[in-house]
Structures are given as structure tokens and as C-alpha cells.
Amino acid sequence: MDAEITLRVDGRPRQCTVDTRTTLLDTLREHLGVSAPKKGCDHGQCGSCTVLLDGRRVTTCLAFAVAQNGAEITTAEGLAGDGEHPMQRAFLDHDGFQCGFCTPGQICSAVGMVDEARAGWPSAVTPDVAGSVDIDDLDDAEIRERMSGNLCRCGAYVNIVSAIREAAR
Amino acid sequence: MTDLLRPHAVATPVERLDGPAKVTGTAPYAFDHAVPNPAYLHPLQAAVARGRVTDIDTRPAEELDGVLAVLTHRNAPRLASDEDAELAILQSDEVAFRGQFLGAVIAETPEIARQAASLVRITVDEQEHQVQLRADHRQLYVPEEVNPTFPTDTSQGDVDLAARDAAITVDERYTTAWYHNNPMEPHSTVALWQDATLTLYDSTQGAHPVRTAIAPVLGLDPEQVRVIAPHVGGGFGSKGTAHAHLILAALAARELPGHWVKFALTRQQMFSLAGYRTPTIQRVRLAADHEGRLSGIGVDAVEQTSRFKEFAEQTGIPARTMYAARNRRSTHRLAPLDVPVPSWMRAPGECPGMFGPEVAMDELATACGLDPIELRIRNEPHVDPESGKPFSSRNLIACLRDGAHRFGWDGRDPTPRGRRDGRWLVGTGVASSTYPVHYIPGSAATVRYLGEGRYRVEVSATDLGTGARTVLAQIAADALGVGVERIELGIGDTALPVATVAGGSSGTISWGSTIVEAARIFRHEYGDNPSEGDEAAGTTPENPAAERFAMRAFGAQFAEVRVHEDTGEVRVPRLLGVFAAGRIINPRTARSQLIGGMTMGLSMALHEESVLDPRFGHIVNHDFAEYHVAANADVGALDAHWIDEDDPHVNPLGAKGIGEIGIVGTAAAIVNAAYHATGVRVRELPVTLDKFLH
Ligand code: FES
Ligand code: FES
Numbered sequence: 001m002d003a004e005i006t007l008r009v010d011g012r013p014r015q016c017t018v019d020t021r022t023t024l025l026d027t028l029r030e031h032l033g034v035s036a037p038k039k040g041c042d043h044g045q046c047g048s049c050t051v052l053l054d055g056r057r058v059t060t061c062l063a064f065a066v067a068q069n070g071a072e073i074t075t076a077e078g079l080a081g082d083g084e085h086p087m088q089r090a091f092l093d094h095d096g097f098q099c100g101f102c103t104p105g106q107i108c109s110a111v112g113m114v115d116e117a118r119a120g121w122p123s124a125v126t127p128d129v130a131g132s133v134d135i136d137d138l139d140d141a142e143i144r145e146r147m148s149g150n151l152c153r154c155g156a157y158v159n160i161v162s163a164i165r166e167a168a169r
Numbered sequence: 170m171t172d173l174l175r176p177h178a179v180a181t182p183v184e185r186l187d188g189p190a191k192v193t194g195t196a197p198y199a200f201d202h203a204v205p206n207p208a209y210l211h212p213l214q215a216a217v218a219r220g221r222v223t224d225i226d227t228r229p230a231e232e233l234d235g236v237l238a239v240l241t242h243r244n245a246p247r248l249a250s251d252e253d254a255e256l257a258i259l260q261s262d263e264v265a266f267r268g269q270f271l272g273a274v275i276a277e278t279p280e281i282a283r284q285a286a287s288l289v290r291i292t293v294d295e296q297e298h299q300v301q302l303r304a305d306h307r308q309l310y311v312p313e314e315v316n317p318t319f320p321t322d323t324s325q326g327d328v329d330l331a332a333r334d335a336a337i338t339v340d341e342r343y344t345t346a347w348y349h350n351n352p353m354e355p356h357s358t359v360a361l362w363q364d365a366t367l368t369l370y371d372s373t374q375g376a377h378p379v380r381t382a383i384a385p386v387l388g389l390d391p392e393q394v395r396v397i398a399p400h401v402g403g404g405f406g407s408k409g410t411a412h413a414h415l416i417l418a419a420l421a422a423r424e425l426p427g428h429w430v431k432f433a434l435t436r437q438q439m440f441s442l443a444g445y446r447t448p449t450i451q452r453v454r455l456a457a458d459h460e461g462r463l464s465g466i467g468v469d470a471v472e473q474t475s476r477f478k479e480f481a482e483q484t485g486i487p488a489r490t491m492y493a494a495r496n497r498r499s500t501h502r503l504a505p506l507d508v509p510v511p512s513w514m515r516a517p518g519e520c521p522g523m524f525g526p527e528v529a530m531d532e533l534a535t536a537c538g539l540d541p542i543e544l545r546i547r548n549e550p551h552v553d554p555e556s557g558k559p560f561s562s563r564n565l566i567a568c569l570r571d572g573a574h575r576f577g578w579d580g581r582d583p584t585p586r587g588r589r590d591g592r593w594l595v596g597t598g599v600a601s602s603t604y605p606v607h608y609i610p611g612s613a614a615t616v617r618y619l620g621e622g623r624y625r626v627e628v629s630a631t632d633l634g635t636g637a638r639t640v641l642a643q644i645a646a647d648a649l650g651v652g653v654e655r656i657e658l659g660i661g662d663t664a665l666p667v668a669t670v671a672g673g674s675s676g677t678i679s680w681g682s683t684i685v686e687a688a689r690i691f692r693h694e695y696g697d698n699p700s701e702g703d704e705a706a707g708t709t710p711e712n713p714a715a716e717r718f719a720m721r722a723f724g725a726q727f728a729e730v731r732v733h734e735d736t737g738e739v740r741v742p743r744l745l746g747v748f749a750a751g752r753i754i755n756p757r758t759a760r761s762q763l764i765g766g767m768t769m770g771l772s773m774a775l776h777e778e779s780v781l782d783p784r785f786g787h788i789v790n791h792d793f794a795e796y797h798v799a800a801n802a803d804v805g806a807l808d809a810h811w812i813d814e815d816d817p818h819v820n821p822l823g824a825k826g827i828g829e830i831g832i833v834g835t836a837a838a839i840v841n842a843a844y845h846a847t848g849v850r851v852r853e854l855p856v857t858l859d860k861f862l863h
Contacts, residue, residue: 021280030279035201036194038402040353041436045793048353076194083189092188095761099634100191101353101402107192148800151793153353153403154634155768156761157804 005069009034010078018065025049025060028075036075036104040151047150050105050112051075057112059149076104079111087111090167091160098154106150106160113146114138114168138168178643178653179822182757186639186653187400187632196400199372200357204429207359208237210421211282212414212438213272213289215264218298218786219507222262222271222291230274230285238424239289241272245420249388254478255510256386258413259420264293265477266509267786268441270413275421275430298507300786302473304342304450306504309471315483315501316517323489323555326496328454331465335456339532343453343525343852345836346778347788348446349439350514351798352633354402356414356443357433360422367419368395372402374409375670376629376663382411387419391663398661401633405769406513407444408633409672414442440791444512445779447472447482451525456496461537461544465496468526474503475510482511483518487603487833488526490719493550507786513672515769516829519604527600527837528852531844540583541599541841542569553719561718561818564749565601568725571812572599572747576727585848593731593740596846600837602724602748604830607673608820610709612680613666614687616649619657620701624649626687627659629668630680635828636758637676643754644681644822648688650697666706674722674826677754682821683709714818722825724748726767726834730842737858741771741839742805749814751825759827763809766831771807772799774836778855 001020006013009032016031025042028034028051037060040048044062051060052074079085083092087107090096097103120132125145133142143161152160190196213225227239242259251257258270271291276282312321332338359370367389373379376396384391401408418432434442449472456465470484485499514520534541546566552559573579581597582588588595614628626645632638638660646653659665668680687707695703729743746767753759776797779788790796809831816823836854843861844850851860 019278019280022278026279029201033203035197038194038198038354039200039433040355041793043436043792043794045436046353076192079193081193081195083192088189088192091192092184095185095757097191097634098636098758098761098765099353099401099403100187100196101198101634103191104194144802144804148802151353151798151800153351153405153769153798154761155765155772155799155804157768157799157801158764158807159761160801 003066005065007068008072010075020064020066022065023061024063024065024068027065028060034075036077038101038104040102047109048102048105050109050150052108052112057109076107079107087167090163094159094163096159096163097156102150102152106152109147109150110164135168140165176647178646179754180752183639183643183653183755185636185758186642198354198400198402199359199370199398200431200433202359202370204359207429207431208275208277208425209279209282210273210275210418210430210432211286212270212417213274213286213291215267215269215271215293217264217293217295218267218300220264220293220295222264223294224292225272226290229288233281233285233288235277235281236274236285237277238275238421239272240420240424246423248386250385253386255413256383256411256416258416266441266475266507268509270417273417273421275425298786300506300508300781301783302448302504302506304471309502309504312479312481312501312503315481319483319486322500324498328465328467328496328498331456331496332454335464336459337457337533337536339455339529339536341453341529341532341852343451343528345449345521345524345854347448347781348514348773348777349779349796350405350407350444351439352403352405352407355434355436355439356408356412358415358418360418360430362422362426366393366395367422370397372408373398374401374404374631374633374672375668376631376661377667378670379411379415380663383415383419386416396663398631401631404633405515406517406672409513409670410444412443436793437791440779440788441509445509446514446521447511449482449484449521451484453525453529455529455533457533457537459537461533461539461547463492463494463548466492466494467498469500471502471504473506473508473511475508476505478510480511482521484522486518487522489555490553490721491526491601491603492548493554497554515766515832516604519829519833523603523833524836524854527834528840531598531841532850542573542578545569545601556719558717558719561714561720562814562816563721563723564812564814565723565725567812568723568747568749572725572727572745575747575810576745578727585845592734594734594846595729595731596842596844598728598730598838598841598845600726600834600841602726602830602834604674604722604826604833606720606722606819606825607675608712608715609669609675609679610711612668612683612709613706614683615666615704615706616687616691617704618699618701622651623655623657624651625657625659626684627665628680628683629662629665630660630676631671632660633671635671635676635762636755637671639758640677640754641681641684645684645688648685674828678820678822678824678826679709683707685821686710710821712820718818720819722748722750722830724830724834726838728838728842730839730846732843732846732861737861739775739843739856739858741775744771744807746809746831748809748811748830750811750827750830751814751816751819752823753811754822754824760809762827763831764807766829767807767809767835768799768804770832770835771804771839773854774839775803775855
């Protein structure tokens, strides 16, 4: 079964017809030619397909496109096309990647994560998990915990953490 | 023979030239290439480990709207060569391992292809299979050589005798698990068959090597195959050799000439179709006097191969060359199993082969009452024990000392279970790293002057994330005496001059030396004031010193491990590596490669294990939810350093490879630290919590 949907992707309205079985990730990549989100697992286990969906980080391989009609999507490319968004710049400065395949997902996830921390959301390593967190308390342990949904097989984690630490300041 | 014109760009931390493309997600990996109106392939796979296909009913799939073709062994064309049994797919009804390709559905959309594949009914006459590696496997055999061309067994003196006469011996069995490379980018190919040529956007560690491997299988001349691979999302060896999905994609494209066919393995499919590291069982024997001086070293490795194609991991190799001892022995035995064929995974041989011996050295240090660093220093050889040649440079001791200093090793109380922090038992451990210098001939490069001080340099190298694109531009800049921004580099395309595989930590030194040679010829022919369009070509220069010296990189890794007294949970808050690898071309990307290798080593030590179901012959934890690779929270303070090493003999760059050494020794350092923390000696990877609970 097909459905007609409209998305706003990186600031542009995009219309398309999708099979109702099509994931948001495949819609972006195969229908709209938006290939910044990558497919590392298709099962919500690696984070490489992460985008900001209505401002929150989401793994697009776990979302059906048909359920996202009207959604506002920002990919790594949409953060800044020249790579100079502060989070992208921090990843460049700290060499927070090698092959770069997980990177668009890491960067979207990092931007979403910092917003979550700014909003006071606690994580599993926050001293009071029922309380809230202050952005100034976003130490390495917090960053590592909150970024553990984004795998990097090249093993760039220590550089990713220092990049995010700097960008979150 | 160091003859870089002026090291100017080389040895500086140039930012990755493809960095902006990667942080925006616009660098095109294989599956990202926009092609018009593509078709999608979904494979059919064997659900048993051994047998014969007696029936394949493809009709329900063919009747589905949007299905363009269904391929099975019944209608697939005959391949021109079945020499490589892994690539000779769809040629018979035989099933040699679970997950094997039995066919493919090609459809207008990925959803239709997958649905149609699920409708194909495959009947198999199942036969008894053997999939479990055991040290006492009845069919163990002696391979003719081990990967790539090392002798299977070596022996000098008599290790048995040395062990009998020694004051102190270690004789233990160590095992490493079954590992999957799992690069983040799945193996992907986008194929077009048109006018008797095959074009592939491919995720590979070598465009030319892929072409060389698949052209004869398809009955094509190499010139009829074009492979394009500008960006590759990691490989770690699994994209270093051609795997069967390439042939399946090519056959599908041939079925639909003029039509692009896209095929990416799913993460699950990668566990049976993209290579892996064999599990190993290692008997390690060390014989020494009371002062820890080794008189004998023996490593006997048992590993698996597939029954249909042999791969023999060279696990015993590092012990042949690491420490001095008069009596030495190393052997390899293979169990032929009904499993997928093992292949390269980051530092084949060295990675598993430095686990057993480096843990055994720690056991020997304990037995002798010696500091493990001192034990290694006492057994430092003056020449390569295997060949008798001098090392072109060997700075293991400098790495151990520098690392000890940085890590705060001095004054360490060697008593196991001597330090605690609340309920956490805390320990530290050390192990050595080594990796050979593979300087591989056979690449070619061209240099062309574009005018206005700019040059185009071409060599079909690959950048898997190593930084090759950046590092080669640095080398070219210095060789031509201009700034990096004046170099336009072309890589990753068989339309460019041939290059060898990005494997064996050989890329930078082999391709880089080739560029230096092409630049030398260019300058010789055109001087300092070339005209636009002037062009010169060069090939990998021979290294006359290669015959005279043994060439290896060395390193030392230090780990702090915490084991929870009640739960057995293992954490690695600190990991430090110090390496001696010749000249470091780009400190920024080099550090990333080294910490990346160490992170993968930590992952191997604590988490990774492909779990086989012996009843069905498949890997049960075949995804990222259950095959755990280290995540961000698993990694603590981890850092890599290197010492200045000037090696005039290795190659024109004075550099050694660094892509693999980072993973060598990590697991041993962690196991040794875990022993120090708990007094429990783990000899079986991974070091999971159950191993500390008794
Ligand atoms: S591709 Fe979506 S989480 Fe892995
Ligand atoms: S940079 Fe390669 S997987 Fe993260």
C-alpha cells in the first residue's frame, strides 16, 4: 500500500509517495536523495541513522515514514552544509571520527543530547536519576552514557567525548 | 633512503581533507551514489549448515508485482572460474555453510525484494554437519602455509627438552573467541552492466584488487570492470578480499542490463558472508631460568577453516620473532568445518597470536618474582630470532619505559588482589605490541602539473577512515615542494593508476613511496618550472634494504582494570599505548588510528564473541544488540603516544604502518591487569564477569 506524505527536510518541504512499509531512513535515502543519515544496522542498534526529528534525536530506521507526515527533520547536512556548526567544528578539531560513517548520526545525537541536558533531563549516571541535571554537570561520564546509543567501530569515542565536551560549553 | 624533499607538511597534524564532507554526511559511500531508477537485490540464503537443495519454488516470488528477476543455481549463468570457491556461487545445489547464498530476488523496491525473497520455498536435503572447533578435532590437518605465505611450522632447537630442563616453565592453554569485523558501513555494491562492461560503486579496501578478483570469475577482462570507491565506512580486513555478494550483485546486473542494481548486506547477513576472525586455541610454553631468561618458546595453535575454502590464520607468527630464546617452535593445525570461510580481521596473526604469549609472559613474571617489564627487557633479542637479521629499528624497550613513566607504573606492588577502592578490586597490567612492516610493490602513481602551482596526483588508493586521502596529499606536497592545498588527489577508482590493497598496514608506506617516486621522476624531467600538462608516472620503488633487515613496529600497552568484588563486573578506566612506528606522517590521524585499534582491542578483551549454535551452525548473536562492540561508556581514559624513531631503512618515508598495531596486545594487557586486581588468571577471551565469580 502506498501513501502520500510531506516532510520538511533540512528546511525544505519534500513530498513523496511511500510504501507503508518504508522506513523514514529509506525514504530519506532512497526516495529523497538525502544520504547524510546512514544505515548501519536497520534495527535501532547503532545510531548511525540518527536525525533530529521535531528537535529530538531519533533513529530513523525505527520509524515508518507514513507515520511521520508533516515532520520536521534536520540531518547532519542540515545543521550546517559547510561543516561549521559548532558541533561539526568540534568534531573536526578533535578528529572525532575516522571513516565518518557513524559521524552524521553521532553529530545529530550529540546536538540532541546537549539540548536534553540543557533541559535538565537526567541520565542513568546522574547522581539523582529522579531529579534533574545541570548543563555544567555534563561531565565525561554523562557524555559517554548519553552517547552510548551511537556505535563507532573505528573507536573514535575518546575524541567524540572531547569534541562534545567543548561544544557543550 | 629517506628522500622526501623537505618534510614540511609531513609530520604535521593536518586536518582531514575530507573532514567537512564527513561531518555533513555528504561524503558518498557506495550505497549513497545517486543512480537513476535502481533495482534492489535481496538474497536467498541457506538455512542449514550442510546439504543439497532439492527444490526451489520461485513462482510465488515471480508473481509478485514489482519483481524483476529471481536468480537461483538453476537459472544463473555458469561462472568462468570456480577457483575461488567462496566466489563460485549459484553453480550447484550444494550447501556448504549456513547463510550461503542460494539465490537472489531483484525488485523495483527494497520492500518488494525482501517480501518476495520470503515467498521463495527452498527444500534442502540436510546432511550431518560439523561446526565446532575443538583442540582434539579428529580431522585436524597441517595447512601448506599460513596467511599469507608463512611456513606452517617452524622449529629451532628442542622446546620439549628446554621445558624439561628449565627451572621455571609456563605451559598453558589460551583461547581467543570468534570475532566479526563489523565495519559500521555494511558491505554494499551498486552495479551496472552495460555494453559488456560492469561498473561497481563498491565498499572495498581496494578498487583494483576487487577487479582483479572478480573479473576472471565473470569471464571478463579486467578492463571491462570499473570499480569506484571514494569513501569507505571502515573495513578492518573484511573488505580487503572480494566476498560473494559482489558476484551476486554482478550476476543480477547482468540479468538486467542497463539497470542499476543496489545490494547492501544486512548487519545479520554480514555474520555469514563477510569474513571473520577464526577462534584460536593456543598452547603456549615458556621455559626459563630463575632470572627469567627464556630458553624455550613454543606456540601450537589450533584454528578453524571452512571445508570448501582454506584460510589459515598465522597465529604462531609473532612468537617467532618477539623474544630471544634458543629453542623455539610454532605450529598451526586446522579443523575443516561446515562454516563460512574465515578471513582477515585487523592484524590477523598478530592480534590473536600476541594474546597467549603475552599473558604467558605475565605468568612467567609472577613465577619468577620479576616485574613484567623487566622480564621483557631481559629477553630482548639483539637480532631477529627467526631470521638472524638485524632489526632496521626495534624500540620495544623504549616503549615499555616511556609507557611505564607515563602510566605511573614504577613502585607498583605486584601482589595480586592488593589494591581496592570500595568494592572494586583494582589492578594494572602490561603487554607488548608488534606488527610487521608490509611494504607492498605493485602500485603506480601519476603527477600532472595543472598550472598556477597546482598538481594533480593520482593513485587508486583507498581511505577507509585511515586518513589516506590526507596523508598522501601531505606526502605529495613535500615530494613536490608545495603546500598541501596545491595538491589535488585522485584515489579510489580503477580508472586511476593501479594501487595495492589497503591492508596489512601497508597503504601509506607503499602508496606514499610510489608518489614520492613519481614526484622524483617528474622533477627530474621537468625541473622546478613545469608547464601546464606536464606529467610523469612512477611505480613503487624497490627497497634494497628489505633483504638485509627484519622490519617491524613495536609498542607497549598498559591497562588499569577494576573488577567488582560482588558482581564480577569488569571496567577498564585507563588504557595507554606507546608505539615505535618510524616517522609519523600525521600525528592527528595517527593518534586516531592507534586509539581506534586499542578501543577495538578493549572490545575484544571484554565484550566480543560470536556465539555459535552447534545444532544449526549459525551465529546466534548476529546483530549489534547481542554482538556487543565497545560503546562510548565502555571506554575510559584511553590514549596513545609514540616515541621518535628514525629508521632510514624501512622505505623512502621512514614510516611503518600503524593501522593494526593498536589492537595487538591490548587484550593481554587487560587480562594481566585483571589478574593483578583479583588473583584470578583468565586464559579465555572475552573476560566476562562470570570468570571472576566462584
Ligand atoms: S541504522 Fe538505525 S540504528 Fe542502526
Ligand atoms: S568513524 Fe568509522 S564508525 Fe565511527
